[in-house]
Amino acid sequence: MITAPPPVHVKKNYLNEKTGLKSWLLTSDHKRIAILYLIVVTGFFALGGIFAGLIRLELATPAGDLFESNQYNKIFTMHGIIMVFFFLIPSIPAILGNFLIPMMIGAKDLAFPRINLLSWYIYMLGGVFTLYVLFTGGVDTGWTFYTPFSSSYSNGYVVAAGLGIFINGFSAILTGLNFIVTIHRMRAPGLTWFRLPLFVWAHYATSAIQILGTPVIAVTLFLLVLERGLHIGFFDPAYGGDPVLFQHLFWFYSHPAVYIMILPSMGVISEVISTFSSKKPFGYTFIAFSSVAIAVFGFLVWGHHLFVAGQSIYAGLVFSVLSYVVAIPSAIKVFNWAATMYKGQIRMETPMLYAIGFIGLFTVGGLTGVVLASLGMDVHLTDTYFVIAHFHYVMVGGALLGYLSGLHFWWPKMFGKMYSDVWSKVSAVLVFAGFNLTFGPQFLLGYMGMPRRYHVYPPEFQVFNVLSSAGASVLGLGLLLPAVYLTWSLKYGEDAPPNPWGATGLEWQTQSPPISENFEVTPVVTHEAYDYSTVQEVVHIG
């Protein structure tokens, strides 16, 4: 006699409630839109990573033996454009922010669900432009598009690349707008501003920068397109323009953009450190307001990119001192995170490993930024590998590790599955070690005087370049692992309980993965955030 296998009971959730491609492409569920972003952003990250690999491969030897100069220039340009505009800026806000902000504040969705979907389509359209540039011949201006090179001399597809970023900017503006309105208007009963998770505070500050800053880059690139296409003189002295004006406009956005990348990461780290220490973050209000302070002061330091660009020394003085001021809120955060661990109950789960890696790398990135903010020092170091190393410590060491920490932290919530404990810890260690081996030597190269964007370099720089390329292969392996074990977990991972880490946020009080409406009943908040005395014994232990 054959007995039928017992029916598998799958809970109704946002992933299985509707099926079919159309149900995804026309969804207005913030969680599904987050998954759409996850897929595309991961694709762009892989593409940008391949370009990074090619750069390190070429630089393993001093001669330009793998590519021609024009090819190399296009490779580092595409690496920069894709990583900055299509990975770093959207990664945490559009994926984790989209998924979590409504859940963290006890709402059913964002304030404008269909505009949220529109943001994704705009991002896709910008991405199509960028891929068009990539497949038709590329662009060789560097991601900074400095004039008059970009407007009058470059042989690449500057207009298409500029339009791609221009379009993509509207996606960020709309997402920021959506977050701000949602955080103001849709918080659950009892959820006052100072009961909000720090992740939400960080995204609030980020959204403000996106709304205020992104239009400036859009206008700047539009002026560039006008000058290149119609020869209307804004930047090229041959048409009566000012070449340095472009740099002012570009960095007026692009410096705050660094905070668009790093603030959401800081939000993730505040959540993760607190959860895995079972402690309320030390100095909650200091951490919250330091995000706001970074957003405000971040707009006043763009001139520190122009210390050697013929800017007046008095302007340089102001920008230099303000750059020191903007570093202080970041220092406050780092010290508060360390203090949060004091007398906690610390569990070294994968998200915590990534978060500690973040603190280490971000501290180095921030301190080397302080080195560069010093006028006399910057004259020697700007446009060298020291700058490359510094901003990779901030953007990769900071933004990327924050993203990975958050992805591992909320993966069980997003997909209802646990991933491999061992492999994910191996990955965290490899990423941290590989990263330091890749970018640590570049500080030394920079002080030795190796300029950035050099296809061919003098032989005395080779030793550190070889070290750096070796590190990149370790880093690449470390980043490849999550792609494997996270995908694997979707099918084979064990089911995740609602609150596997013993965390306090509202998002952990609903099932994993959540239902389409997020909560069966709209939650009522009666406590401050991070009250671990109310959390039941942790279900999942490493």
Place this chain on the structure above:
Amino acid sequence: MNIEPRSFQLFPDSASNFAGTVDGLYLYMVLISAFFSLLVAFLIIFFAVKYRKRPGAPVPPPINDHSIGAMILEIAWSVIPLGLSLVMFAWGASIMFTESRPPKDALNIYVTGKRWMWKIQHLEGAREINELHVPVNRDVRLTMTSEDVIHDFYVPAFRTKADVLPGRYTTEWFRPTKIGDYHIFCAEYCGTKHSGMIGWVHVMSQEDYNKWLSAGSGEGSMAEEGESLFRQLGCGECHVRDGHGRAPSLRGAYGMIVDLADGSHVRFDEAYIRESILYPQAKIVAGYDRIMPTFHGLISDEGMLKLIEYIKSMGDPNGMTLERSGPNEPANLQKTGPQMSPESEIKAPTTAPRASAGTGKQQ
């Protein structure tokens, strides 16, 4: 693999007056950075071990972070880093102030950046490409401009760099302190052969430098060539030297403050000379008519530098000698110009400046 021993150095050669102080500031900042990095690393590792989760332990009570002690802690870790970093700010600013003020008696050398080479002109007439010969222990001031995109003249051994902009003059100065050969790099990305826009500074003894200069090309000094250009362009027909011409006299004008027709003032410097030649209507000297035609597109960047050097050399109204001419040889303004072919300095009027730069654009 054949790697020289110098591959392992952590600092570039130290060969200018700025190198020591920049390295000092760097060490200060590295020490502070190392201290804070290790402090944070120690705290995190120490806490992670000491307060690791023990099975069955109760949830720890939250720390009261509104206490006086917590406030003192927050203020301490805000104010102490701020204080330390303000030292970095002041130290760095004082270096930059020195760097931005070239000494008055510095040896002036002109640099023109062009994709992808450095063209250097010495006042005495010697010209070189991607090489710069300078005497040791003498202040050297570079006056730089670009023919096309933005470049950046960087000498790591001197710890200094400055952007080289089209349509504008920037300066950079240093005092080489060690005889030797040092890299020149273009540090601002400028297209295809950016990494090939490199060269060497040769720091020589004063004696060798003089020998090198006198073995030069045999061309006239920059001021002499500028004078010949001045005459070919007919500038002297209006800019009469006694001041009674239709245009202001240029003698002794360099470095002075000039009254303009609109009541404002401007310093008569390189930028003003250049602007007045290319866009004569921009700033009219008080008491003169708007009659000067534009020379936009007629004079190359290098020709412009020679004109500027000639106008600078016109000296004070009482003297007749050039301020700088050949070594120890006072030159007479009336002296016949050098025999250098003028074609290379004066562009054909039909050639738009852009045409020479165009390279099959795709868009």
